[in-house]
Amino acid sequence: MNRRLSTISRKEVAKLAGVSEATVSRVLNNVGPIKEETRLRVLEAARELGYVPNALAQRFARRKSGNVGVILPFVPKVHLFSTYYFAEILSGIGEAAKACNYDLLLIFREPDSPRDYAKLFRTQKVDACIVLGAQNVAEERAALAELQEEGYPFCLVNQRFDEEGYLTVDADHESGSYTAVQHLIASGFKRIAFLNGPGAFSSSGDRLAGYERALAEAGIPLSEERIFTGNYSRKSGFEAAERMAERIKNKAIDAVFAANDRMAIGLMDGLREHGLEAGKDYGLIGYDDSDSSRIVSPKLSTVSVPFYEMGRRAAMKLLATESEEMENTILPVQLLKRETT
Amino acid sequence: MNRRLSTISRKEVAKLAGVSEATVSRVLNNVGPIKEETRLRVLEAARELGYVPNALAQRFARRKSGNVGVILPFVPKVHLFSTYYFAEILSGIGEAAKACNYDLLLIFREPDSPRDYAKLFRTQKVDACIVLGAQNVAEERAALAELQEEGYPFCLVNQRFDEEGYLTVDADHESGSYTAVQHLIASGFKRIAFLNGPGAFSSSGDRLAGYERALAEAGIPLSEERIFTGNYSRKSGFEAAERMAERIKNKAIDAVFAANDRMAIGLMDGLREHGLEAGKDYGLIGYDDSDSSRIVSPKLSTVSVPFYEMGRRAAMKLLATESEEMENTILPVQLLKRETT
DNA sequence: ATGAAAGCGCTAACAC
């Protein structure tokens, strides 16, 4: 009720409670031994004055920013990349951050600016950070290596750098891919094409491995001619249709496993222009279980990835005091059979 | 290159440059008169030592957090609400924040916790904030009124409280709705139903007004029986199908204007189960131009809203020093005719 | 169990 535009200082609380400022601090931070009666008196005074500690001063004195940084990759038209993907991961991080009393600083990478992740720590803007959409390219490796060298806590989500010992939360894309392709094979398909994502993502390697394993297990020879590469955009899926249409018509390909839903949907649309219908003229399975996969028709079979949980785990690893797990976490994924297979 | 785990202090820079710490500050902040030679010497020393100022200390001394807070509404399953919507607005805010040298603090509202927006300011966690998904309900009004009373700078996006003089960036939903319905009328539809969103959003009132204006202008009598309410979820659209199916079959309704794409798509799916096809058995137009609207088939006619720009403008109003525009901004929307009309 | 006081690393007024 006591509303004033000037800041209510700790000093006033101390005076009202008849104690020193240090004691106010102790009470508010629950540190050191405090007589219960004093504690109550201080709490009451603080409540009465509507005192809230100045986070700026606190953080400065503690030399802790209280922030966890989340680095988002630059994506030209945001929604080109899966917004679903980021929204889920971010929410998971948000939940964990809140639980650990951290604030969440959102950092949008820019196309031109260098990836100076370490600067975030040097300037004390963050105490830890989570890198989303990291790629295995020289600049990224250098930026991460610097973080590691200087001992700054960070965690990667959905991307591994196996040779380095980085803290990571990933999903089991090898098995997701394997299961998906196995499902296609079980459905009677034999000439399964693979529309993969860029090699800079570890998931691409994982999915390729799963694809190969499933084929090998079924005794289907691997053919480079059936492996395509897109960039996860709908457009790249659409364009891949041009390269596949004839081959599907002459039965050189009878099904496609795409590395994400967006490409799968672009592909569906592209092939439709060639009179080819998913689930009828060819089998199709996507990846991510994005909103779109449930909305398109025919409904897209896909692999669901626990993005929310991945974000939550990553933040927990960094922020939770008890959880000192430094091993990589790899979460399971799940095949969802719908109408295209 | 000079890499050390301990912080490089301003003192060392001062020593190396042979000046006082204050001069280092002046140079780095471009404040006060400085001899060019000194400036260069300091810059060189800072570069050589790899000095970066401690943002925590800076902000504390300046009594400015350097953060703009973005408050996200609580949405049970995040992607239930339009993630597209938030991703776009957030990116726009991100761009402006960066341009104005602010960091972006993401704040997830929780269902249980009260909306104590003012506390963000009192604790100095933010210097300004942008409220997304605000609703016209008592608790929200109180929280915003408090911000206003205490003079804290904030801006609403896509929501107006007309009686209050809050800083706002909105889109012209009245006109968007009017244009959409006008288009349906021009396409020959006469019994146009309206699936609106919750009344707690100003856009719902705006869209209703636009709907009424278009009907009035065409001399079509308004019928309460054709006005339905959903909650912007796909599910609520799906459920509305139950209430509309019979009426469409007996021609009491020949087209539907839905307040967002998700509901429109849910409705399409629901009506399909009754053998009704959008664009064939009834006209349908959505709102938002979300990814899904382009992906569904038939492709959904819709109204595109400049969410990215709205976010950017909101942040600019709050953060840009020159822009002292306190009037409300209302951005235009655009009708996109696709396959369902 | 509590108070006094020394910082935290910077900014900004004031002096020269």
Place this chain on the structure above:
DNA sequence: GTGTTAGCGCTTTCAT
């Protein structure tokens, strides 16, 4: 132009 110095509001030793 540049140096000196007093804070900023808190935490945290060190006394008592």
